Amino acid sequence: MGEKARKNFVKRMITGLILGVVCGIIASLAKTSMDPGTWNIINTIFFQDITVSAGRNALGLFYIVQTVFTNALKLAIVPMVFFSIIMSVCSMNDMRKLGRIAGKTIIIFVLFYLVACVFAAIASEIVIGMNIYRPFSVDQAAASVTEIETSNILVTIVNAVPDNLIAPMTSNNRMLAVISCAVAIGVCIASMGGKITVFKTFCDEAAQITQKFLDFLIITCSPISVFCMVTRTFAIYGIDQVSNIFSYILVTLIVLVIYLLVAYPVAIGAVTRCNPFIFMKKMIKVAIIAFGAAASAPALPLNKETCVEELGCSEEITNFVLPVGMTINMNGTAIMHIIGAAFIATCAGLEVTPMHYATMTLLAICASMGTPAIPAAGTVMLYAVLTGAGFGTELCTLIYSLILAMNKPCEMVLTTLNVVGDAATTVIVAKSENEFDAKVYNS
Numbered sequence: 401m402g403e404k405a406r407k408n409f410v411k412r413m414i415t416g417l418i419l420g421v422v423c424g425i426i427a428s429l430a431k432t433s434m435d436p437g438t439w440n441i442i443n444t445i446f447f448q449d450i451t452v453s454a455g456r457n458a459l460g461l462f463y464i465v466q467t468v469f470t471n472a473l474k475l476a477i478v479p480m481v482f483f484s485i486i487m488s489v490c491s492m493n494d495m496r497k498l499g500r501i502a503g504k505t506i507i508i509f510v511l512f513y514l515v516a517c518v519f520a521a522i523a524s525e526i527v528i529g530m531n532i533y534r535p536f537s538v539d540q541a542a543a544s545v546t547e548i549e550t551s552n553i554l555v556t557i558v559n560a561v562p563d564n565l566i567a568p569m570t571s572n573n574r575m576l577a578v579i580s581c582a583v584a585i586g587v588c589i590a591s592m593g594g595k596i597t598v599f600k601t602f603c604d605e606a607a608q609i610t611q612k613f614l615d616f617l618i619i620t621c622s623p624i625s626v627f628c629m630v631t632r633t634f635a636i637y638g639i640d641q642v643s644n645i646f647s648y649i650l651v652t653l654i655v656l657v658i659y660l661l662v663a664y665p666v667a668i669g670a671v672t673r674c675n676p677f678i679f680m681k682k683m684i685k686v687a688i689i690a691f692g693a694a695a696s697a698p699a700l701p702l703n704k705e706t707c708v709e710e711l712g713c714s715e716e717i718t719n720f721v722l723p724v725g726m727t728i729n730m731n732g733t734a735i736m737h738i739i740g741a742a743f744i745a746t747c748a749g750l751e752v753t754p755m756h757y758a759t760m761t762l763l764a765i766c767a768s769m770g771t772p773a774i775p776a777a778g779t780v781m782l783y784a785v786l787t788g789a790g791f792g793t794e795l796c797t798l799i800y801s802l803i804l805a806m807n808k809p810c811e812m813v814l815t816t817l818n819v820v821g822d823a824a825t826t827v828i829v830a831k832s833e834n835e836f837d838a839k840v841y842n843s
Contacts (some may be wrong), residue, residue: 424634489586626692712837725822732814
C-alpha cells in the first residue's frame with residue numbers, strides 16, 4: 401500500500417469509527433426515549449440478528465454487513481496463520497535462530513502478562529478498598545444463568561498437539577494446535593533443505609492468495625464494516641443496559657487504557673531506544689480494526705503490513721511473532737479476567753485474598769493463552785478463571801452471566817491492547833535480532 405493510499409485508508413477508518421460512535425450513541429439514546437413500536441421497526445431494519453427466531457422477518461442490514469465481514473475474515477484465519485508460519489519457519493535455515501526467536505517471543509509475552517496481571521490486581525485492591533464495588537442484588541427469576549462446561553485449564557498444553565492434522569484446520573478455536581502443526585512442518589521442510597520444493601512453493605503461493613483476499617477485505621470493506629459494527633454495538637448494548645455493572649466496566653476500561661498507553665511505550669523506549677510515540681501513532685489504524693471487530697484475528701493482516709512497511713521489522717520476524725502473538729499474547733484478556741473475577745467475588749460477598757490473586761494470575765495467563773482470537777472468547781474464559789479461583793457460588797455465576805451479556809465495551813478495548821502488544825513484541829524481537837530498520841521506523 402503506497403503512502404497516499406495508506407493515509408487515505410486511515411482517514412476512511414477514522415471516519416467510519418467516529419460516525420459509528422456518533423450514530424451508535426444516537427441510536428442508544430433513541431432506544432430509551434422513543435416509542436417501543438418505532439424502535440422495533442428501526443431495530444428490525446438495521447440491527448436485528450436475523451439468525452434467531454425473533455429476526456425471522458427482519459432485514460438486519462447492519463448485522464448482515466458485520467457478520468459477512470467478520471465471517472470473511474475468519475475464513476482466512478487458519479490458512480493465513482498456517483501458511484505464513486510454515487514459510488517463516490522454513491525460511492530459517494538456522495534452527496538455533498528459530499529457537500532463539502521463539503524463546504525471546506515467549507519470554508516477552510510472559511513478562512507482559514505478569515506486569516498486566518499485577519497491575520490489574522493492584523487496581524482491583526484499590527477499588528475494593530474504596531468500596532466502589534457494592535453488593536449485588538438481582539432477581540434470580542429474571543436473570544438467565546449461563547452454564548459453561550470447563551476442564552482443567554492446563555488442558556491448553558495438551559490441546560496444543562492435536563492427534564490429527566485435519567481437525568484443527570476446521571475450527572478457528574484451535575489456533576494453538578494450528579501453530580504447532582505449522583511450526584513442525586516448517587522445521588521439517590527447513591531440515592530437508594532443497595529436497596522439498598513443490599510443497600514449499602504451494603505454501604508460498606497459498607499465503608499470497610490469502611493475503612490478496614485479506615487486502616481486499618481490509619482496504620475496501622473494513623471502513624464500512626467498522627461503522628456498522630460500532631453503531632450496532634452501541635445500539636444493542638446501550639448505555640442503560642450497562643448501568644448495573646458500570647463500576648466494573650469503568651474500572652476495567654481505565655486499567656486497560658493506562659496499560660496500553662504506558663506499558664508498551666515504556667517497553668519500546670527502554671528496550672529499543674526508539675521513539676515510542678512514533679510506534680503508537682503508526683498503530684492507530686490497526687487498533688481501530690481491532691476495536692471495531694473486538695477480535696484480534698481481523699487486525700492481523702494490517703498489523704503485519706504495519707510492522708514490516710512502517711515499523712521496520714523484517715518479514716521473517718513479523719510472520720512468526722504476530723500469528724503466535726494473536727493466539728497466546730492476550731494481555732488485555734488477562735487484565736479483564738483479574739478485574740472481572742475480583743469484581744464478581746466482591747459483589748457476591750466473598751473476600752479476595754493475595755492467594756486468590758496469585759491463583760487468578762496463573763489461571764488468567766493459561767486461559768488467555770488458550771483463548772481463540774474471536775469475539776467474546778475472553779469473556780467466556782472468565783468463567784474458568786472465576787471457578788478455578790474458588791468463586792463458584794450461585795450468585796457468582798449469576799453476576800458472571802450479566803457480565804457475559806454486557807462486556808462488549810471491555811472486549812473492544814482489551815482487543816486493541818492485545819494487538820498493540822503483539823506489534824510491540826515484534827519490534828523488540830526484531831531489534832534484538834538486528835532485523836530492524838530504524839530509517840523505516842522513523843520515517
